[in-house]
Amino acid sequence: MAGFREAQGDLRLENVTKAFSEFVAVDDLSLRVPRGSFFALLGPSGCGKTTTLRMVAGLEQPTSGRILIGDTDLTGSRSYERPVNTVFQSYALFPHLTIRDNVAFGPKRRGLKDAARLADEALELVQLPHLAARKPTQLSGGQQQRVAVARALVNRPEVLLLDEPLGALDLKLRRQMQVELKRIQTEVGLTFIHVTHDQEEAMTMADTVAVMNHGKIEQMGPPAQMYDLPLTAFVANFVGQSNLGEGQVVDTDGDFLVVDVSGSRVKILRRRSQVESGRLVFGVRPEKVRIHRNRPTGIGNDMQATVVDVSFSGVATQYLVTVASGATWSVYEQNLDVEPIDLQPGDRVWMSWDPSHAFAVPDAGAPITDGAVLSDVAPASVAPPIAPAPVDRP
Amino acid sequence: MSTVSTRGTGSTVYRPSMARRIQAWFANRFAMITAVLVLVYLFVPVAYTFAFSFNNYRKTNITWNSEGSPTLKHWKDPCGAPGICEALVNSIQIGAIATLVATILGTLLAFALVRYKFIGRGAGNIMTFIPMATPEIVLGASLLTIFVQGFSNVGLKLGFWTIVIAHIMFCISFVVVTVKARLQSLDPRLEEAAQDLYAGPGATFWRVTFPLVLPGIVGAAMLSFSLSFDDFIITNFVSGSETTFPKFVYVSYLRGIPAQANVIGFSMFAIAVALVIGGQLIGNARKPK
Amino acid sequence: MSALAHAGGGGHAAPVGPPVERRGTWIPYLLLLPGALWLLLFFVVPLVQLFTVSLQSQYPGYPGYYYRDLNVGNYWSALTEFAPHFGRSLLFAGLATFFAFCLAYPLAYAMAFKAGKWRGLMMICVIAPFFTSFILRTIAWRQILSDEGPVASVLNTLHLLPGGHITETWMAVVAGLTYNFLPFMVLPIYASLERADPRVIEAGGDLYANGFTTFRTVTLPMSMPGVLAGTLLTFIPATGDYVNAELLGSDRSTKMVGNVIESQFFKVPGGYPTAAALSFTLMALILALVFVYVRKFGTEELL
Numbered sequence: 001m002a003g004f005r006e007a008q009g010d011l012r013l014e015n016v017t018k019a020f021s022e023f024v025a026v027d028d029l030s031l032r033v034p035r036g037s038f039f040a041l042l043g044p045s046g047c048g049k050t051t052t053l054r055m056v057a058g059l060e061q062p063t064s065g066r067i068l069i070g071d072t073d074l075t076g077s078r079s080y081e082r083p084v085n086t087v088f089q090s091y092a093l094f095p096h097l098t099i100r101d102n103v104a105f106g107p108k109r110r111g112l113k114d115a116a117r118l119a120d121e122a123l124e125l126v127q128l129p130h131l132a133a134r135k136p137t138q139l140s141g142g143q144q145q146r147v148a149v150a151r152a153l154v155n156r157p158e159v160l161l162l163d164e165p166l167g168a169l170d171l172k173l174r175r176q177m178q179v180e181l182k183r184i185q186t187e188v189g190l191t192f193i194h195v196t197h198d199q200e201e202a203m204t205m206a207d208t209v210a211v212m213n214h215g216k217i218e219q220m221g222p223p224a225q226m227y228d229l230p231l232t233a234f235v236a237n238f239v240g241q242s243n244l245g246e247g248q249v250v251d252t253d254g255d256f257l258v259v260d261v262s263g264s265r266v267k268i269l270r271r272r273s274q275v276e277s278g279r280l281v282f283g284v285r286p287e288k289v290r291i292h293r294n295r296p297t298g299i300g301n302d303m304q305a306t307v308v309d310v311s312f313s314g315v316a317t318q319y320l321v322t323v324a325s326g327a328t329w330s331v332y333e334q335n336l337d338v339e340p341i342d343l344q345p346g347d348r349v350w351m352s353w354d355p356s357h358a359f360a361v362p363d364a365g366a367p368i369t370d371g372a373v374l375s376d377v378a379p380a381s382v383a384p385p386i387a388p389a390p391v392d393r394p
Numbered sequence: 395m396s397t398v399s400t401r402g403t404g405s406t407v408y409r410p411s412m413a414r415r416i417q418a419w420f421a422n423r424f425a426m427i428t429a430v431l432v433l434v435y436l437f438v439p440v441a442y443t444f445a446f447s448f449n450n451y452r453k454t455n456i457t458w459n460s461e462g463s464p465t466l467k468h469w470k471d472p473c474g475a476p477g478i479c480e481a482l483v484n485s486i487q488i489g490a491i492a493t494l495v496a497t498i499l500g501t502l503l504a505f506a507l508v509r510y511k512f513i514g515r516g517a518g519n520i521m522t523f524i525p526m527a528t529p530e531i532v533l534g535a536s537l538l539t540i541f542v543q544g545f546s547n548v549g550l551k552l553g554f555w556t557i558v559i560a561h562i563m564f565c566i567s568f569v570v571v572t573v574k575a576r577l578q579s580l581d582p583r584l585e586e587a588a589q590d591l592y593a594g595p596g597a598t599f600w601r602v603t604f605p606l607v608l609p610g611i612v613g614a615a616m617l618s619f620s621l622s623f624d625d626f627i628i629t630n631f632v633s634g635s636e637t638t639f640p641k642f643v644y645v646s647y648l649r650g651i652p653a654q655a656n657v658i659g660f661s662m663f664a665i666a667v668a669l670v671i672g673g674q675l676i677g678n679a680r681k682p683k
Numbered sequence: 684m685s686a687l688a689h690a691g692g693g694g695h696a697a698p699v700g701p702p703v704e705r706r707g708t709w710i711p712y713l714l715l716l717p718g719a720l721w722l723l724l725f726f727v728v729p730l731v732q733l734f735t736v737s738l739q740s741q742y743p744g745y746p747g748y749y750y751r752d753l754n755v756g757n758y759w760s761a762l763t764e765f766a767p768h769f770g771r772s773l774l775f776a777g778l779a780t781f782f783a784f785c786l787a788y789p790l791a792y793a794m795a796f797k798a799g800k801w802r803g804l805m806m807i808c809v810i811a812p813f814f815t816s817f818i819l820r821t822i823a824w825r826q827i828l829s830d831e832g833p834v835a836s837v838l839n840t841l842h843l844l845p846g847g848h849i850t851e852t853w854m855a856v857v858a859g860l861t862y863n864f865l866p867f868m869v870l871p872i873y874a875s876l877e878r879a880d881p882r883v884i885e886a887g888g889d890l891y892a893n894g895f896t897t898f899r900t901v902t903l904p905m906s907m908p909g910v911l912a913g914t915l916l917t918f919i920p921a922t923g924d925y926v927n928a929e930l931l932g933s934d935r936s937t938k939m940v941g942n943v944i945e946s947q948f949f950k951v952p953g954g955y956p957t958a959a960a961l962s963f964t965l966m967a968l969i970l971a972l973v974f975v976y977v978r979k980f981g982t983e984e985l986l
Contacts, residue, residue, distance in 0.1 A: 059586050079589040092587035096605045106591035429793035432786045433808050439823035440815050499718035510711035518715060525726050527973050529923020531941045532962045536729035539736050563725040566718055620813045643818045662814040670807050
């Protein structure tokens, strides 16, 4: 294959910008994806994650910046010259070719003699060898998805790109494919880059997650760390759910900052705050908050609230409460107590949490949205231990 | 359509009245019944043509002559009417040449108009559309004036080739429209996938784009041939003394159309149906189930 | 009129991206060149020639000999003298388009949603009659509708036929036009219905109890591009047609513009300028109607 670039090593993006006339889709993005890792690009639609993926694939060229694998600069090279393959969102299987010919397409283009054998091996890997002679339209969505994975994997690319590959599948199949993809990645040991807007999918599959918003990476790191200590209000709400409130630093107390949040004084560990003074946004995860009828003593932070809604789900009970500022918080209470506190909407209650569980992010000036609105999936049940934050910031 | 009654005893199954059930049956099948009736309507003249190909008529093939009918004599001698087979051969030759050229030119146009942005694209779209929005008689009239007053000076006389030229002209638009639609409904990600799988521009086109557009091109060619084969109005203007099959039928109408025309007309219909059904059967047989 | 995409068959609709942008290359012009040249030489140039002819004047006393002129009077006399023919053309074509729509829609609908495995066969049935030459089929209609034929005799026995004839009247002409251009109505409507997602229609059936409401608010709007293309593909050729009026109509009361143009060209000495003026008026009229129509109901798909 003329022009094909062999390259090995980490994938690197250096100051990559992509502008479509007026609109800047990707804004001065730099990141490094270690070889052999499972990397997820997470963000809402329109955040630039798909554009980033397409630039890595060579289907778009960056307006400025460089894309490298190892020490080989791939910027400007075409899609067919890169050791990168994509699993497309709609699978993009060739409808006029059989499954075997679909999978053998890449090896044949590269002039490999044993293309058919490689295709059969790849179909073996995705457990579909019995469908090799069919046409794509005769396959179910899940099967087509596996074929798309096989068609990309058969080329043993240095980097495999997954563009929301599970988006079209129903929930059960999606869980199954998540496990499957993770298995395949461990088996073949290639670099996987997975683009998704499903935070749970990103968290369960990836070693490293990067959250993108408005063409920039807001935060990058291991999923547990990102959940425990979000660095921006956007991440706090996009990855899991957070109760947020605008606050003002009024004092310090040893390792803690003392913050006024609409009349209540709360403490935040200094190293868990991105702000040392002035205005900030204070946050705490719903499952870190306890709820009481009477003001508790000796826990640290507390705040009064009014119950708005109670929904019981077996292992836990979710309360929606309003606090003094008028914002709605949600609280997950595990049903551990033998005698549950029987709360009704309208009851006045106290909330409390350990100061070392709270975090603070810069006040971006944007109005704070309710955590309960933005995020649709319950957070992971057990919080990891607090870790210092050696986060690569872009 | 039966529902459990909410009134009365509550345990009996409610059966709608006979009238209601008949009404529901028709409502359910209204479209299909109408469709079959319309198809029958489409076939009435074809059946008439077929029946009268067996007529043992005296002077004109208008009324059924029960003496000696049905007869196979016209089927045994389809070229028996003077000039009819020459006209048929002309029509087939003109259709074939016009289809070939129009399909190639129209496909190139469609690719340019769908796949590229360039100055003049809008004008190109309009230019390929307007011939379809122009009545045939205007096309025929304008071609006649230019052939008589302009191109005859460079040696192009009315006849076979002027018919071919005219047919190519009006077929191009239909080819462009058909191929364009196919190209537009082509998922652009298929070509991206090909590129992603190491296919350069040439391989992407020949291995992915072209095979996927091919059914549209074949359809356009079939449409071209049927339009050309059945055209009368434009042909009548630009043919001079040359005859095509529709023109032969039209001209002989006053004297009485020979039953051989019925034989040939019905045979063309039967051949077309057989070819299409045969093609589909072969296509189905190739598809592994 | 991309709704004509019927012939291609089996392509499933996919989200379509923008055309591949490759600016500043000469490839599109190369692809365009042969076809555009052909259309220029054999469509545009002849129309220009026809336009100049429509303004020519005749040498007095020498029928058939003209000189270049700007004789706008050709248009005036063509329009005044043949106004009834124009009216008839539009009326007959309009009626035929309406009837064709009424017949074509149920057929297209059945093909798209009800036919199942019979779909292919039905498609063949729609296209195949083309091959029996439309002249032959029109003449067949003349015999079937003639006074001695079954239709007229039945209607006459029932005293349902004022005047006693079908042929030689406008009824036969409209029937012929309807029949001949029916496939041009069926195919685009079918193509646009076939692309519609039946689940959307089911959802419509879920929201509105009434089948007719579902049809009016969901199915019909979805097939609008096809209806638009179909009505144009029927109306335009029907307006310019003269074969149906010639074979099924009478000499006086059913002649259309097409008949006049044809006879001015072939039968009236010195008729060229009049015929050209009529042709041009007809074309302008139709283009204007198409333009208004597309503006009103229009979709970009048409172009």
